[in-house]
Amino acid sequence: xxxxxxxxxxxxxxxxxxxxxxxxxxxxxxxxxxxxxxxxxxxxxxxxxxxxxxxxxxxxxxxxxxxxxxxxxxxxxxxxxxxxxxxxxxxxxxxxxxxxxxxxxxxxxxxxxxxxxxxxxxxxxxxxxxxxxxxxxxxxxxxxxxxxxxxxxxxxxxxxxxxxxxxx
Amino acid sequence: xxxxxxxxxxxxxxxxxxxxxxxxxxxxxxxxxxxxxxxxxxxxxxxxxxxxxxxxxxxxxxxxxxxxxxxxxxxxxxxxxxxxxxxxxxxxxxxxxxxxxxxxxxxxxxxxxxxxxxxxxxxxxxxxxxxxxxxxxxxxxxxxxxxxxxxxxxxxxxxxxxxxxxxxxxxxxxxxxxxxxxxxxxxxxxxxxxxxxxxxxxxxxxxxxxxxxxxxxxxxxxxxxxxxxxxxxxxxxxx
Numbered sequence: 267x268x269x270x271x272x273x274x275x276x277x278x279x280x281x282x283x284x285x286x287x288x289x290x291x292x293x294x295x296x297x298x299x300x301x302x303x304x305x306x307x308x309x310x311x312x313x314x315x316x317x318x319x320x321x322x323x324x325x326x327x328x329x330x331x332x333x334x335x336x337x338x339x340x341x342x343x344x345x346x347x348x349x350x351x352x353x354x355x356x357x358x359x360x361x362x363x364x365x366x367x368x369x370x371x372x373x374x375x376x377x378x379x380x381x382x383x384x385x386x387x388x389x390x391x392x393x394x395x396x397x398x399x400x401x402x403x404x405x406x407x408x409x410x411x412x413x414x415x416x417x418x419x420x421x422x423x424x425x426x427x428x429x430x431x432x433x434x
Numbered sequence: 435x436x437x438x439x440x441x442x443x444x445x446x447x448x449x450x451x452x453x454x455x456x457x458x459x460x461x462x463x464x465x466x467x468x469x470x471x472x473x474x475x476x477x478x479x480x481x482x483x484x485x486x487x488x489x490x491x492x493x494x495x496x497x498x499x500x501x502x503x504x505x506x507x508x509x510x511x512x513x514x515x516x517x518x519x520x521x522x523x524x525x526x527x528x529x530x531x532x533x534x535x536x537x538x539x540x541x542x543x544x545x546x547x548x549x550x551x552x553x554x555x556x557x558x559x560x561x562x563x564x565x566x567x568x569x570x571x572x573x574x575x576x577x578x579x580x581x582x583x584x585x586x587x588x589x590x591x592x593x594x595x596x597x598x599x600x601x602x603x604x605x606x607x608x609x610x611x612x613x614x615x616x617x618x619x620x621x622x623x624x625x626x627x628x629x630x631x632x633x634x635x636x637x638x639x640x641x642x643x644x645x646x647x648x649x650x651x652x653x654x655x656x657x658x659x660x661x662x663x664x665x666x667x668x669x670x671x672x673x
C-alpha cells in the first residue's frame with residue numbers, strides 16, 4: 267500500500283462527515299467537495315507532526331482552508347456574483363427546501379467562525395477536548411462556547427431557547 | 435458548585451449543563467450537577483431547555499443540509515498527483531512525509547513510484563495532446579492550479595475559451611517535469627530554477643481560477659472577460 271493509498275483511505279473514511287461539516291460551514295456543497303480535495307492534498311504535502319488524532323487534524327485543516335477561501339471570496343464577490351442553484355425538480359419543494367437552507371445558512375453565517383466551528387464539530391461527534399484544540403480554547407470553556415452558540419443559532423432558526431422560556 | 439456554577443446565582447451555568455448533556459463531565463462534576471438538579475426545579479427546567487435546544491438545532495441542521503453534491507468526486511484521480519508530489523518532496527530533501535501516513539495504516543513501508551519522465555500524467559476522463567499539453571473536462575465552477583514552486587521566471591496566462599474542455603499547454607521555456615490533471619484542476623510539478631510559461635484556456639463553465647504557488651495563499655482570479663487574457667507572473671516569491 268502506498269502513502270497516497272493510506273491518505274486516501276483516511277480521507278475516504280471521514281469524507282461524508284467532512285463534506286457535511288464543510289457544506290454547513292460554507293453553505294456551498296460544491297465548495298465543500300473542493301475543500302475536501304484540498305485537505306487531501308494538504309495531508310500529502312504537509313502532514314501533521316502530531317499524529318495522535320488524524321480526524322481532528324483533517325477537520326481543523328479543512329476549517330482553515332474554508333476560512334481562507336471565505337476571505338478570498340469576500341474580496342471578489344462583486345466581480346463574480348453568486349453560484350447558480352441546482353436544477354429544479356418539483357418547484358414547490360425546491361422553493362421550500364431553498365427557504366429552509368437559506369434560513370439555516372443565514373443562521374450559521376451569523377455565528378462567529380469560532381462558534382460555528384465549535385458547534386458544527388460537535389454535530390460531527392467531536393469531544394470537547396478536540397474542539398478546544400481546533401478553536402484554541404480550554405476544554406472547560408467549550409461547554410460555555412457551545413451553549414452560547416446553540417442559543418444564538420436557535421434564535422436564528424426560530425427554535426425556542428431557554429431564555430425565551432424563562433420570560434414567559 | 436465547584437467550577438460549574440454561575441458566580442452570581444450559584445446555579446450551574448449553561449456550559450456546565452451542556453457538559454453534562456455531552457457526557458463531558460468528570461465523575462466529580464457529574465455527581466455534583468446531578469445532585470443539584472435533583473433539588474433545583476429551575477435548573478432541571480433549564481437542563482431540559484438546553485437539551486431540547488440542542489436536539490432541535492441538530493434537527494434543523496439536518497433538514498437544512500444541502501443535497502449530495504452534483505458529482506461525487508473520487509479521490510482516486512488525485513493519487514497520481516500524490517505520486518508526483520511525493521517524488522518531488524523526496525527529491526527536494528523534504529521531511530519524510532509518508533511516515534505519518536504509513537503509521538496510520540500500520541501497513542508495509544510506502545512505495546514511491548517515479549512519474550513518467552517529462553510527460554503529463556493524465557487520469558481517466560482526460561486526453562493528452564502530444565507535447566503541447568492536455569485538454570480535460572473540469573468539474574465545478576472553480577479550477578484550481580497548483581504550482582509546486584515559485585520559478586525563476588515565467589507566466590501563467592488564462593484565456594476564456596468556448597469549448598467545454600479546458601486546454602493547458604507550455605507556451606515557452608522548458609517543459610515541466612510533471613503535470614497532473616485533477617478533477618478540479620492541475621498540479622504542475624515545476625521547479626524553482628524553471629522559466630516555463632503556461633497557457634490555460636478556460637471553458638465557459640469555469641467562473642474563476644484559484645492559483646496557489648508553493649506555500650503562498652491561493653490567489654483567486656475571475657474568468658477573463660471577453661477575449662482578453664489574464665496573465666500572472668510566476669517568478670519569485672514576492673509576486
